[in-house]
Amino acid sequence: MHLGPAPASNIAMRYSLFASLLAVLVFAKLIMAAEPTDVVPAALHAVLKKNVGYARNLLDQKDFKSVAQSAGNMHLVAELLKARSDDVAWQATTANVVAATNRLQSAARDEDAAKCQAALEAIEKATVATAGLQPNGKPQPLERAPAIRSVMLTLDAMQGDAKVAVLTGNVPAARSQAHVLAELGKLVSSSRKTDQWSSLAGDFVSAATAAADSTESDSKIVRQQFRAVAERCEACHEKNRTP
Numbered sequence: 355m356h357l358g359p360a361p362a363s364n365i366a367m368r369y370s371l372f373a374s375l376l377a378v379l380v381f382a383k384l385i386m387a388a389e390p391t392d393v394v395p396a397a398l399h400a401v402l403k404k405n406v407g408y409a410r411n412l413l414d415q416k417d418f419k420s421v422a423q424s425a426g427n428m429h430l431v432a433e434l435l436k437a438r439s440d441d442v443a444w445q446a447t448t449a450n451v452v453a454a455t456n457r458l459q460s461a462a463r464d465e466d467a468a469k470c471q472a473a474l475e476a477i478e479k480a481t482v483a484t485a486g487l488q489p490n491g492k493p494q495p496l497e498r499a500p501a502i503r504s505v506m507l508t509l510d511a512m513q514g515d516a517k518v519a520v521l522t523g524n525v526p527a528a529r530s531q532a533h534v535l536a537e538l539g540k541l542v543s544s545s546r547k548t549d550q551w552s553s554l555a556g557d558f559v560s561a562a563t564a565a566a567d568s569t570e571s572d573s574k575i576v577r578q579q580f581r582a583v584a585e586r587c588e589a590c591h592e593k594n595r596t597p
């Protein structure tokens with residue numbers, strides 16, 4: 355045991371060790387803070403925003419049937435957003451998005467253009483409000499499992515937008531779409547319990563996740579990743595869809 359004052363050099367060494375340890379800790383904390391914790395909400399926001407634009411165009415053309423379908427897509431995306439976290443602020447704010455998509459859907463069914471406009475504005479406002487929040491709690495399952503057909507129609511629309519994004523070389527938009535495809539794929543996966551279904555749906559989720567998380571910028575590889583996703587849609591349809 356060392357009694358009495360430590361030699362100066364020893365103190366200096368200990369101090370510098372301590373200082374560098376502290377620096378490492380502070381640095382690690384900074385990196386952790388800078389890292390986006392959950393990229394899925396941003397992808398869901400992007401998709402909602404894009405669909406508000408689509409619905410406005412459809413409304414200008416008085417195509418209420420398509421507005422209703424677009425509202426259905428936004429509804430499912432809003433439910434996914436809400437399910438990211440169980441904390442009170444997140445739940446309350448995202449519930450406004452969900453409610454506004456419901457209002458849009460019924461206004462479109464009633465062919466009420468003014469109410470459609472109002473609902474679209476409400477969706478936009480509520481989406482902006484959630485963009486300022488962090489989902490701080492635990493993810494939770496959807497309140498009600500959606501019908502498989504409505505998930506498919508939304509998947510189809512998301513897949514269409516992903517294709518356009520890939521073809522026009524908009525890789526970030528394509529990745530956003532892939533994140534949403536993966537989340538929808540998880541809903542598909544939990545909708546039936548057979549081994550074959552789990553495996554086909556699981557393959558789809560893996561392909562979509564790989565496309566979403568990739569950092570590849572080579573357009574040829576990006577195209578391949580998205581082709582792999584489309585192949586997983588077809589693989590499941592071959593086995594499960596009655597023509």
Ligand code: HEC
Nearest residue numbers: 502503506507509510513554555558586587590591594595
């Ligand atoms: C794990 C299985 C599975 C995967 C993966 C899957 N589907 Fe489906 N899909 C189905 C089944 C089953 C149906 C029939 C649903 C019904 O009508 O009840 C279907 C139906 C559809 C329909 C017809 C909906 C209608 O009735 O008008 C479309 C469109 C569709 N899927 C698109 C897609 C797209 C796009 C993808 C991939 C991005 C995909 N699906 C991935 C199983 C799957």
